[in-house]
Amino acid sequence: xxxxxxxYGENTRAVHIPKPAPPEQEPLGLPVYRTxxxxxxxxxxxxxxxxxxxxxxxxxxxDNPTAAAFAAAVAQLESVGVGAEVTxxxxxxxxxxxxxxxxxxxxxxxxxVAPCELYGGTYSALANLLPRFGVETDFVPxxxxxxxxxxxxxxTALIWGETLANPTMTVADLPALADIAHGAGVxxxxxxxxxxxxxxxxxxxxxDLVMHSATKYIGGHSDVTGGVVVGSPELxxxxxxxxxxxxxxxAPDEAFLLHRGLATLPLRMARHCANAQAFAEGMAxxxxxxxxxxxxxxxxxxxxxxxxxxxxxxxxxxxxxxPAGGRDAGEALCDALRLVRxxxxxxxxxxxxxxxxxxxxxxxxxxxxCAAGIDPGAVRVSIGLEDPEDLVADVSQALExxx
Ligand SMILES: *Cc1c(COP(=O)(O)O)cnc(C)c1O
Numbered sequence: 529x530x531x532x533x534x535x536y537g538e539n540t541r542a543v544h545i546p547k548p549a550p551p552e553q554e555p556l557g558l559p560v561y562r563t564x565x566x567x568x569x570x571x572x573x574x575x576x577x578x579x580x581x582x583x584x585x586x587x588x589x590x591d592n593p594t595a596a597a598f599a600a601a602v603a604q605l606e607s608v609g610v611g612a613e614v615t616x617x618x619x620x621x622x623x624x625x626x627x628x629x630x631x632x633x634x635x636x637x638x639x640x641v642a643p644c645e646l647y648g649g650t651y652s653a654l655a656n657l658l659p660r661f662g663v664e665t666d667f668v669p670x671x672x673x674x675x676x677x678x679x680x681x682x683x684t685a686l687i688w689g690e691t692l693a694n695p696t697m698t699v700a701d702l703p704a705l706a707d708i709a710h711g712a713g714v715x716x717x718x719x720x721x722x723x724x725x726x727x728x729x730x731x732x733x734x735x736d737l738v739m740h741s742a743t744k745y746i747g748g749h750s751d752v753t754g755g756v757v758v759g760s761p762e763l764x765x766x767x768x769x770x771x772x773x774x775x776x777x778x779a780p781d782e783a784f785l786l787h788r789g790l791a792t793l794p795l796r797m798a799r800h801c802a803n804a805q806a807f808a809e810g811m812a813x814x815x816x817x818x819x820x821x822x823x824x825x826x827x828x829x830x831x832x833x834x835x836x837x838x839x840x841x842x843x844x845x846x847x848x849x850x851p852a853g854g855r856d857a858g859e860a861l862c863d864a865l866r867l868v869r870x871x872x873x874x875x876x877x878x879x880x881x882x883x884x885x886x887x888x889x890x891x892x893x894x895x896x897x898c899a900a901g902i903d904p905g906a907v908r909v910s911i912g913l914e915d916p917e918d919l920v921a922d923v924s925q926a927l928e929x930x931x
Contacts, residue, residue, distance in 0.1 A: 560784045561593045590772055594780040598787040602740070603758045605725040605790065609732040616758040617768050618783060622721060622741025623649045624776025625755030629717055629739060630654070630686075632770040636662030638685040643670040643700075644900065645693040647719060648888055654688075671829070673704055680712045687714060691730055691837075692722035695848045695884050695908050696821045696901055699830035702837060706734030715763065721745070722874075726797035727842045737763055742786045744875030745845075748796050752785040754778050796913065800845035800875075803919065804911040808847045810920035816927040819903065821848040845911040846874055848884070850903040851927055855894065858883045858905035864926035867918060874910030879919055881909050 533541060566585045568574040577584035585591055599616030607614035619625040630653060634640065642654055644667040654665040666679040670689055680687075687709045689700040702718065709716035715736035720728060724745040730738045740746055742754035755778075757767050771777060778786075801824070808822035820827075823834040824843030834843050851857040862870050862883050871880040872887070882888060885897055885904045894904045911919065 558594060558597055558784055558787045560780050561588075562780050563592075564588050588780065589775055589777045592777070592780050592783070594787070595778040595783040598742075598754075598778065598783040598790075599756050599758070601787055601790050602725070602742075602746070602756045605793075606729050606731050606738055606758045608729055610729075613761055614731060614758055615761045615764045616756055617764055617771055618778035619755035619757065619771065620776045620778050620782070621753045622719075622739070622743060622755040623653070624771075624774070625739045625741075625757050626650050626719070627653050627657070628771045628774050628776055629737060629757055629767055630658060630663075631774065632767045633686045633715065633717070634658065634661075634663045635685075637683055638663050639681050639683040640665040640686055640688060641676060641679045641684060642667055642688040643690060643693060643698075644668060645670075645696060645698050646688075646690065647694065647721075650688070650719065670700055670705065671698060673701065673708065676705065676708055680708070680714075684712060684714055687712075687716045689716060689718045689735075690722070691718055691720040691728050692823070692844045692846070694722065694846065694888065695906060697722075697823050697828065697830070697844065697846065697848065699823055699834045699837065701833060702728075702730050702733035702735055706736075709736070710734070722844050722846060723838070724793060724797055724875075726794045726839065727801065727844055728838050731759065733837065736760070737767070742789075743873065745797060745800070746789050746793060746875075747786050748789045748793065748876060749785075750873060750876030750878065752782050752789075754782050754786045756786075797842060797845070799913055800911055801842040803913070803916040804845040804847050805841075805843065806916035807909070807911055807919050807923075810916075811847065811849045811923065814924060814927060816852050816931050817849050818852050819850040819906070821906075822846075847909050847911060848906050849909065849923070850906040851930070853905060853930070855885055855904035857930060858885060858903075858907050860930040861905075861907055861923075861926050864929045865922055866925070867914065867922040868909065874908075876910070877913045879910060879912035879914055881907050883907050 576582040595618040599618040603614045603616035668675040668679045706716045717737040718730045718735045721741040737759040739757045805824045811817045812820045851861050868879040868881045884906045
């Protein structure tokens with residue numbers, strides 16, 4: 529072996545260009561470790577890390593420092609007031625997080641209790657995917673705690689909940705659901721995407737695992753997809769093992785963007801929520817709106833519960849409004865908007881609208897929608913960071929133009 533770099537052949541030199549040592553000074557930005565593989569000093573080091581006998585990195589599907597830093601940061605934010613260690617795991621999407629948690633906590637023959645008002649992807653995983661592996665789900669109205677209790681069976685493996693559920697913005701009674709779950713000896717898992725840790729920290733109320741689609745408020749700019757799960761090291765360690773098998777691991781560049789989003793999460797959420805409150809109040813006063821679903825309004829069924837569980841004055845930033853005139857009015861309202869965009873997803877800087885009956889709840893006919901408490905004309909508005917007067921003015925002009 530030549531002992532100087534220049535003695536190597538051209539191709540060897542190109543492949544093995546020496547890298548500078550890491551900087552002495554701590555970078556304030558999060559370094560992006562854009563690498564699939566890591567190198568070791570000895571064969572034993574490699575096998576010890578891979579065997580979880582020593583800490584470290586081997587391969588980025590297993591763990592990546594940038595992705596791990598993102599999940600650890602969310603765990604820090606969610607751990608306030610918990611009084612026990614909280615760790616996190618990063619995922620390529622919210623659905624990767626959800627399916628990984630479900631595959632961790634269930635086995636053939638297991639049973640799940642989940643809300644009927646549920647994110648469509650979670651519903652599909654529970655109703656279509658898991659039954660193929662022998663896992664059954666009962667969908668119950670989670671506001672009816674007796675119905676939740678009654679649904680529990682000896683094979684129940686977990687209770688699923690959503691802190692704030694689309695589209696009627698139902699608030700889960702997290703302490704009561706945690707009591708029911710723990711009484712049955714099973715974990716309570718909560719999808720807290722619509723809240724984010726700047727509105728609610730479910731672990732404080734006894735929830736065992738919290739997951740987020742980081743694509744929404746945590747990323748905050750509609751330019752990155754990701755997910756995260758936080759909870760006790762024991763449970764989260766089991767989730768990590770399943771993630772490694774299923775492979776829904778978060779890429780380092782996406783992790784960088786999601787981590788950067790956390791720095792402004794409280795600022796953005798405070799503004800999203802204040803805008804949503806002003807928008808909901810403006811819509812509640814509009815003569816062509818028959819109903820507004822937003823827990824910040826005293827008329828919402830869960831207003832008092834949200835006041836107990838959420839950060840003061842923050843009720844989330846998704847508002848469902850129902851224009852007079854049924855299904856057609858909902859579509860026409862979306863089409864008449866000039867500022868608010870017709871778009872999927874939520875939680876970004878731009879306000880977005882979707883006609884519920886035609887999009888997120890398209891599988892339900894008018895009768896099924898009404899049974900679920902959803903008017904066929906209802907539209908969901910994800911309130912962004914624009915000036916709230918402009919949002920109220922845009923929706924008002926649209927309501928007037930279709931009236
Ligand atoms: C978007 C969303 C998900 C799924 O997350 P992806 O990042 O799109 O995979 C899960 N739960 C809720 C409540 C969501 O809004």
